Amino acid sequence: MTELTLVEAVNDALHTELARDGSVLVMGEDVGRAGGVFRATAGLRDRFGADRCVDVPLAEAGMLGAAVGLCLAGLRPVCEMQYDAFSYPCLDQLITHVGRYRWRTRGTVDFPVTIRMPYGGGVRAPELHDDSPEAYYVHTPGIKVAVPSTPGDAKGLLAAAIRDPDPVVVFEPKLVYRTARGEVPEGEHVVPLGKARIARAGDEATLLAYGAMVAVCEQAAERTGVSCEVVDIRSLRPLDEETILASVAKTGRVAIVHEAPRTAGFGAELAALVAEKALLHLQAPVLRVTGYDVPYPYWQLEDLYVPSVERVSAAVRKLVDF
Amino acid sequence: MVLLRVFDERALVYHRQGRIGTYAIAWNHEAIQAGATFALDEQDWIFPSYRESPIGLVRGMAPATILQWWRGHPSGWWNPLDWNVASICVPVGTHVPHAAGLAWGKKLKGEPGVAMAFFGDGATSEGAFHEGANLAAVMEAPLVLVCNNNSWAISTPISAQTRAETLADKAKGYGMPGVRVDGLDVLAVYEAAREAVERARAGGGPTFIEAVHYRAAPHGTADDPGAYIDQERVETERRQECVGRFETELRDRGLLDDELVGRLRSEAEEAMRAGIAEAEAEPPADPRAVFQHAYAEPPPDIAAMLEPEAHSD
Numbered sequence: 001m002t003e004l005t006l007v008e009a010v011n012d013a014l015h016t017e018l019a020r021d022g023s024v025l026v027m028g029e030d031v032g033r034a035g036g037v038f039r040a041t042a043g044l045r046d047r048f049g050a051d052r053c054v055d056v057p058l059a060e061a062g063m064l065g066a067a068v069g070l071c072l073a074g075l076r077p078v079c080e081m082q083y084d085a086f087s088y089p090c091l092d093q094l095i096t097h098v099g100r101y102r103w104r105t106r107g108t109v110d111f112p113v114t115i116r117m118p119y120g121g122g123v124r125a126p127e128l129h130d131d132s133p134e135a136y137y138v139h140t141p142g143i144k145v146a147v148p149s150t151p152g153d154a155k156g157l158l159a160a161a162i163r164d165p166d167p168v169v170v171f172e173p174k175l176v177y178r179t180a181r182g183e184v185p186e187g188e189h190v191v192p193l194g195k196a197r198i199a200r201a202g203d204e205a206t207l208l209a210y211g212a213m214v215a216v217c218e219q220a221a222e223r224t225g226v227s228c229e230v231v232d233i234r235s236l237r238p239l240d241e242e243t244i245l246a247s248v249a250k251t252g253r254v255a256i257v258h259e260a261p262r263t264a265g266f267g268a269e270l271a272a273l274v275a276e277k278a279l280l281h282l283q284a285p286v287l288r289v290t291g292y293d294v295p296y297p298y299w300q301l302e303d304l305y306v307p308s309v310e311r312v313s314a315a316v317r318k319l320v321d322f
Numbered sequence: 323m324v325l326l327r328v329f330d331e332r333a334l335v336y337h338r339q340g341r342i343g344t345y346a347i348a349w350n351h352e353a354i355q356a357g358a359t360f361a362l363d364e365q366d367w368i369f370p371s372y373r374e375s376p377i378g379l380v381r382g383m384a385p386a387t388i389l390q391w392w393r394g395h396p397s398g399w400w401n402p403l404d405w406n407v408a409s410i411c412v413p414v415g416t417h418v419p420h421a422a423g424l425a426w427g428k429k430l431k432g433e434p435g436v437a438m439a440f441f442g443d444g445a446t447s448e449g450a451f452h453e454g455a456n457l458a459a460v461m462e463a464p465l466v467l468v469c470n471n472n473s474w475a476i477s478t479p480i481s482a483q484t485r486a487e488t489l490a491d492k493a494k495g496y497g498m499p500g501v502r503v504d505g506l507d508v509l510a511v512y513e514a515a516r517e518a519v520e521r522a523r524a525g526g527g528p529t530f531i532e533a534v535h536y537r538a539a540p541h542g543t544a545d546d547p548g549a550y551i552d553q554e555r556v557e558t559e560r561r562q563e564c565v566g567r568f569e570t571e572l573r574d575r576g577l578l579d580d581e582l583v584g585r586l587r588s589e590a591e592e593a594m595r596a597g598i599a600e601a602e603a604e605p606p607a608d609p610r611a612v613f614q615h616a617y618a619e620p621p622p623d624i625a626a627m628l629e630p631e632a633h634s635d
Contacts (some may be wrong), residue, residue: 062452065420068423069425070430
């Protein structure tokens with residue numbers, strides 16, 4: 001075990017997986033010479049060469065489209081989207097091809113594309129450096145989605161994504177890239193997709209969250225003194241329904257927390273799951289603490305948008321006071 | 323060329339008979355499709371758009387497979403690795419980056435192989451075309467871009483598509499050679515493609531070929547070009563269609579006679595008769611195919627749909 005920051009753990013995973021499998025290559029904007037704008041790909045070009053850590057022209061759809069062709073050639077591309085909102089052009093290829101090509105070949109060809117990107121707000125950045133676009137990706141058939149909240153999971157989930165035969169998108173919470181520190185296993189470390197993590201055990205209320213919101217939920221649990229079970233979803237698709245439903249069955253109260261806008265956000269899916277499969281366990285209405293249905297704000301006002309410890313704490317009190 | 327022509331003519335009939343669904347007509351595009359692919363080896367890849375749906379025939383793919391694609395039956399979706407023919411790309415131009423990626427991947431792996439992508443004049447307005455062409459040029463990928471400029475993108479004429487004097491001019495912006503050929507002259511297309519393939523194999527990177535002609539048939543079975551096209555021009559174009567033109571040329575040189583012409587045509591017609599019969603004799607699609615193949619290992623909710631009792635919400 002070594003103590004690493006979350007972004008160092010991402011870098012560790014890339015070094016480990018490139019060393020393990022010669023067919024893996026990293027591609028993106030500024031990933032090679034610069035080592036990534038967040039240094040997530042630092043050292044890869046020097047160690048593995050410019051053909052395995054490739055600076056591509058600035059074209060996100062073209063990059064992801066090229067990744068489809070690389071898969072047909074038998075390679076395993078890992079595409080970095082420089083920022084959440086800069087990934088939107090790639091949705092064209094993601095929706096029309098990346099999520100459909102295995103199906104289109106009737107399961108005869110693997111498309112082991114990994115897309116990783118820093119996401120989320122709170123970093124005092126210019127417009128379109130703050131989005132939480134996970135719902136667009138989860139909604140796309142054929143795509144898997146993971147969101148780590150700890151350095152250990154950042155390494156393990158990324159390794160699982162790279163080894164997975166299907167396209168996987170990994171959202172890395174940039175707010176805690178350098179503030180989340182934790183023990184990370186050295187060498188190969190894989191955290192399987194589809195398994196949630198109990199970040200904090202409790203029996204009065206369940207807080208469902210992922211990414212940077214997990215720590216916010218933990219702090220809210222601390223602040224309110226209510227016995228909250230914080231479930232770190234980790235894998236949005238496939239989703240670990242079992243762990244979520246077991247927690248709801250235990251607590252009977254649920255709040256869902258994410259940074260993305262509320263309407264048709266991933267929280268709506270979680271709320272529907274609870275309504276369909278755990279309704280009779282509920283002692284209070286399911287609550288959502290989310291961003292709002294407006295563009296991510298001017299950064300002087302962003303703290304009003306990103307779910308805060310105060311807003312989550314208020315939701316917890318509302319649940320137990322119902 | 324004859325097989326491609328007969329496929330197209332019969333496919334149109336099968337559509338009118340209700341035996342296949344909507345069909346994108348390829349009539350008079352045979353010189354481009356046959357001429358360009360004739361310059362390839364089996365190790366090379368073809369990336370077709372819907373206009374090149376029958377292109378697999380040049381690699382020996384069964385007509386039944388392609389007919390099943392147009393019939394919406396799962397058996398029409400082939401394994402690209404079996405033929406080095408990518409799946410038919412429906413959204414315009416979005417397969418250009420795939421071809422660029424495949425070509426680049428071959429180069430990275432040190433494997434032989436060239437990629438050839440087919441797309442229309444309208445596709446050159448798409449971002450995907452630009453991004454794919456640019457990436458291929460930067461990576462010096464062994465790619466041949468074959469632009470089927472038939473002057474129309476459904477009802478949008480080339481004059482409303484670009485202010486560039488020729489589409490081949492666009493190649494300069496990517497730092498690759500751009501060649502303009504008569505799209506009805508199969509030998510001219512072949513020669514341009516052969517040069518491009520040779521250059522690609524030698525490490526010279528991609529080439530853009532603009533094969534120019536005028537669409538002499540509707541875009542597809544759901545299109546009525548009477549509303550927009552110049553019918554007199556269409557009639558002129560139909561009189562100089564590419565298969566007959568090449569046939570005349572070969573006859574003039576004494577390389578083709580009635581016997582061979584008749585045999586090629588009847589063999590192709592027989593292949594189509596057998597193809598549609600084979601397609602229609604295939605059992606109906608297995609309903610389980612709705613839920614298969616989206617993932618290598620389906621998530622539990624999708625896996626559950628493969629159980630018959632799960633089909634009610």
